[in-house]
Every structure is written in structure tokens, then in C-alpha cells.
Amino acid sequence: MGVKDVADAADMAVSTLFTYFPRRVVIAAARGLPTRRLVKHFRTPQPSGWLKHRLGFSQPEGWKERSLEHVLLSLHVLASIVFVGGSAVAxxxxxxxxxxxAGVAVGTATGPRPSDSGKEPGEDSGERxxxxxxxxxxxxxxxxxxGLVVPVAGITLANVQGRMGEIWIIVSMTLTAVAGxxxxxxxxxxxxxxxSKPDDGRQLRTLSMLAGIYNLMWAIVVVLMIVRPGSGSGV
Structure with missing residues (x-):
């Protein structure tokens, strides 16, 4: 065996030591420090995945569950803003x-009245x-x-977090069902x-009232999501 072969073997041994054992232990052993602690360290079984943890490849415990919660919460919030908010505005x-x-002035339910601008009754200055x-x-x-994504994602998230029995979840689901x-x-x-069948404006006033109730229920749900009364976690 030549000098080059010996050097290659030494390099491989050192690389193996630094790969599988803490760097400070190898350095301490090379310096001839007391070996009692080194032997104790070597005899202590290492936990599963300790090498990945030292190399920075390990994930904290429960990271999959937390990632699922983050995905569901993001989907729930974004769908609420886009779909529920869009339907509420519409x-x-x-x-x-x-x-x-035709022939009915906007804003009245008793019959036509002349238009001051010379337009036909019911044209309402171009806003219609x-x-x-x-x-x-x-x-x-x-x-x-x-918008069906909103309750589906919300109920799934509540199940994952174990919050289905909390009062704010129950009230929110009830209001969501009533609003739907x-x-x-x-x-x-x-x-x-x-x-399809325009009238003198009465059904539009009824629609305005119903839309206001619909929006109010969603506003209450949003407040419940922020305040969370009766929440077990207190957050």
C-alpha cells in the first residue's frame, strides 16, 4: 500500500467521522481529551432522524397538520372574500x-309621474x-x-382543529345556512x-331589504370569526 492509498483512506475516515458524529466530539478525540464523556456519548442511542436534524433536513412534529390548517384557512378566507363578498355586492x-x-316613475309605486328631463317615465336619468x-x-x-367552498372549507377546518362544539362555530354555521x-x-x-317581469318598483324595494338582511348575516359571521366567543383556545 502506497502513501497515496494511506492518505485516501485517512481522508475517508475523517469524512465518515464528521458525517456521523458531532464535530466537537471528533475534535476532542483528536486532541486526546478525556474520553469518558466521549464513550458515554457513543453508547447513548441516537434518536431516529438525528442526522437529518443536524443537517437541517428534519421538520418539526405536527408540521403536516399545521400545513393542512393553513391551506384550509387560506381557502376559507379567500373564498369568503371573493365569492360571498361578490354575491353580497351584486x-x-x-x-x-x-x-x-314602462310608464312608471322610478322610486314610486303609485303610478306614473311626469319626468322633468323630458324622458319617458321610468328611465331615471340613465341609471337603469x-x-x-x-x-x-x-x-x-x-x-x-x-361560494359553497366557504362552508365546506370552514367545516373541514373546524373538524381538523377539533372546534366543532364551540358556540361561535355553531352560530356561524347556522347563520351561513340561513343566509344560503x-x-x-x-x-x-x-x-x-x-x-323577466318588471313592475312598478315594489319587488326591487323588497329585494333591497332582503339583500340588506343577507349582508347583515354575513357581517355577523365575520365578527364571530374574529371575536370567537366561547373559543376553547382563547385566541
């Missing part, structure tokens, strides 16, 4: 642009816009369907009727 704006029956009302009606329909029922059974059919 239902609120619809009565402003929806058409009324059939195309805008159709777009708002379509937004309400599509965003309401996509109001949208499906009252608001959306009235939007469709307002487009």
Missing part, C-alpha cells in the same frame, strides 16, 4: 340598475341599465355556487322575476 347593486315597468342588471344577476348565480337559504329561496328568484 345583490345590493341589482335594484339600482334593474328595469321597471338592463345589461348591468343581467351581469349582476349572473354574478349572483355563479358566485353563489362557487335566503339567497336560494328568496333573493335569486326575485332577481330573475325582476328581469
Amino acid at each position: 345583490t345590493s347593486l341589482f335594484p339600482r340598475y334593474a328595469p321597471v315597468a 341599465n338592463q345589461a348591468a342588471a343581467v351581469v349582476l344577476h349572473r354574478i349572483t348565480r355563479v358566485y353563489s355556487l362557487l 337559504g335566503l339567497l336560494v329561496t328568496q333573493i335569486y328568484p326575485r332577481l330573475r322575476d325582476a328581469l
Whole structure:
């Protein structure tokens, strides 16, 4: 065996020592320090994955569960802002642009009155816009369907966190169900009727009232999500 072979073997041995044992232990052994602590360290079984932990490749315990919670919470919040917020705005704006029956002045339910601008009664200085009302009606329909992601993600997140029994979760789910029922059974059919069969403005005033109730329930849900009354974690 030549000198080069000996040097290669020494390099491999040193690399192995620094790979599998703490650097300070190898240096201490090379300096001839007392070996009692070194022997104790070598005889102590190392925990599973200790090498990955020293190299920085290990993950903290429970990181998968926390990552799932972060994904569900992000999906829940983003879907609430985009889909629920979009449907709330669309239902609120619809009565402003929806058409009324010909010959009926906007803002009255008792009959026509002459228009000061010389336009036909019911044209309301150009604010009424059939195309805008159709777009708002379509937004309400599509965003309401996509908004189903909000309760699904919220209930899944509550199950993962073990919070299904907390009072704020129960009240939020109840208000969400009531708001969804109001949208499906009252608001959306009235939007469709307002487009297909315009009247003297009475159904638009009813729509405005229902949209206000719908938005109020979602506002209460948002407050519950922030305050969390009865939360077991206190955060």
C-alpha cells in the first residue's frame, strides 16, 4: 500500500467521522481529551432522524397538520372574500340598475309621474341599465355556487382543529345556512322575476331589504370569526 492509498483512506475516515458524529466530539478525540464523556456519548442511542436534524433536513412534529390548517384557512378566507363578498355586492347593486315597468316613475309605486328631463317615465336619468342588471344577476348565480367552498372549507377546518362544539362555530354555521337559504329561496328568484317581469318598483324595494338582511348575516359571521366567543383556545 502506497502513501497515496494511506492518505485516501485517512481522508475517508475523517469524512465518515464528521458525517456521523458531532464535530466537537471528533475534535476532542483528536486532541486526546478525556474520553469518558466521549464513550458515554457513543453508547447513548441516537434518536431516529438525528442526522437529518443536524443537517437541517428534519421538520418539526405536527408540521403536516399545521400545513393542512393553513391551506384550509387560506381557502376559507379567500373564498369568503371573493365569492360571498361578490354575491353580497351584486345583490345590493341589482335594484339600482334593474328595469321597471314602462310608464312608471322610478322610486314610486303609485303610478306614473311626469319626468322633468323630458324622458319617458321610468328611465331615471340613465341609471337603469338592463345589461348591468343581467351581469349582476349572473354574478349572483355563479358566485353563489362557487361560494359553497366557504362552508365546506370552514367545516373541514373546524373538524381538523377539533372546534366543532364551540358556540361561535355553531352560530356561524347556522347563520351561513340561513343566509344560503335566503339567497336560494328568496333573493335569486326575485332577481330573475325582476328581469323577466318588471313592475312598478315594489319587488326591487323588497329585494333591497332582503339583500340588506343577507349582508347583515354575513357581517355577523365575520365578527364571530374574529371575536370567537366561547373559543376553547382563547385566541
